[in-house]
Amino acid sequence: MRQTFVDTTTALLAEDPRTALVLADISAAAFAPAATRHPDRVLNVGIREQLMVGVAGGLALTGLRPIVHSYAPFLVERAYEQVKLDLDHQDVTAVLVSVGASYDRAAAGRTHLSPADVSLIDTLHDWTVHVPGHPDEVPALLRAVVAGDGSAYVRLSTLQNDRPLGGDGTLAAVRDAGPGAPLLVAVGPVRDAALAAVADLPVTVAYTHRPRPFDVAGLRALAGTDVILVEPYLAGTSSRVVSAALADRPHRLLALGVGREDLRRYGSSEDHTRWHGLDAAGLHRSVSRFLGSRREAALPV
């Protein structure tokens, strides 16, 4: 996904003189050709993430459309106050694009993990969040948010599904178990594992690469009583949205995702997927327990 981001952004810089890119060393080499062609609009501030976002705010104040890029923990967590104040509070916008996701760099340890990034962005007002599940989904959604006027966070990962599923981010049913069936919403790269997990269960599966704004209308159309969220970042990040969307209906919600605990383990991203129960086997266990508990609760005692 990072390469598609680099290619698309390099093209956008050439196509639209309003576009600017702000870096803090990460991916600077990949953008060297673009920097040579547009030295005034490709700005690498060095390892200075506060300045990276502050500069983006200043660029936006002059009418440019900044794209800001680094590893997720440095872009969102380290520079959170700049995101809050230098963009939102100034009433200007930018497109933030991260790599690293929750645990792409698992062997690098906790400092490079960022499961809380979407939750942090979700504390802000009116942001679009894209979590693509395949590199081929990146160009269209990146072009759309850069062409827009709002702020957006695009969360790239080395984890992906086998096939892209484009669209504008509205919930797309990829498996239909019929009316009233439990609904599993898979966000971004967890789709394949989720589909495999419920292969033998009567569960409808819907996919989105755009958790914000969450497709509330699509959720209401697809959801019965039971809703399962599977998100590749902090578990429960979208619980409030689902709860609000279904506030007028009795419903149950199971929110799966990355745990809060610092596991203090290295290994691979696949290891972390398994440890957080987000592989097919782990998801199957959680979903079965959730659906089973409903059935057990319904049994006469």
Added chain:
Amino acid sequence: MTTTTATTIPPASARSAPPGIVPAPPGTVAVPEPVAAALERVRAGREFGANVYSTVDVLWVLYDRILRITPDTTDDPDRDRFLLSKGHAVAGYYAVLAAKGFVPGAWLDDQGGPGSRLGDHPDRTLVPGVEIGSGSLGHGLGLGVGTALGLRAQGRLTPRVYVLLGDAELDEGSNHEAIAYAGASGLPNLTAVVVDNHSATHGWPGGLAARFEVNGWSAATVDGRDHEALHHALTGHDNHRPHVVVAVVDPGE
């Protein structure tokens, strides 16, 4: 150029200072005459710290003699930008904006009140002529660097970006990210103005200007109450690198 006369205002020490307010030093505190009435209107009988009065001079020199901006050009892309980074220095800021016609004098009444557009920190979306919302220290210089870069990227070589900071504000590390990068990139259209009232808890051994100069900035250190010296320093940039003016005022001012 406007000839500036000074009106004397009773020193804060002559009035009863509430707890937590540092009274002004003995003697009188001079405020540029055109601003005095507006500042009194903002004050509305409250007690101002001496730092309010010490910042008025540099604000007045900027708006009266330096900045190419008027109430009619607040949206002109080629206007000079003034970014108040030390957002707590609002009293003099609002007074100067009112004196120059950016905001109606009536807005000065009830500053900070529930219906006021003028908070204890400024909000750019609420006040004409205010370029950034500030308050949390250490944000203005980064925004100023970005603004200067954005202007340059669009071929707007006329406007200049001025950022006002305080010596204690420079404690925030974000400023040093901006100082290093602005110097390294030779940003020619940026001026930082640091009002130095020696309030940084651990001081700046070797002087404030040195922090900028070592990063490639040109620097001038002047008496922050001397309008001619301020004007000279504020026009002392060489258009090849960023410029800093350290405006020294009495400790506690």
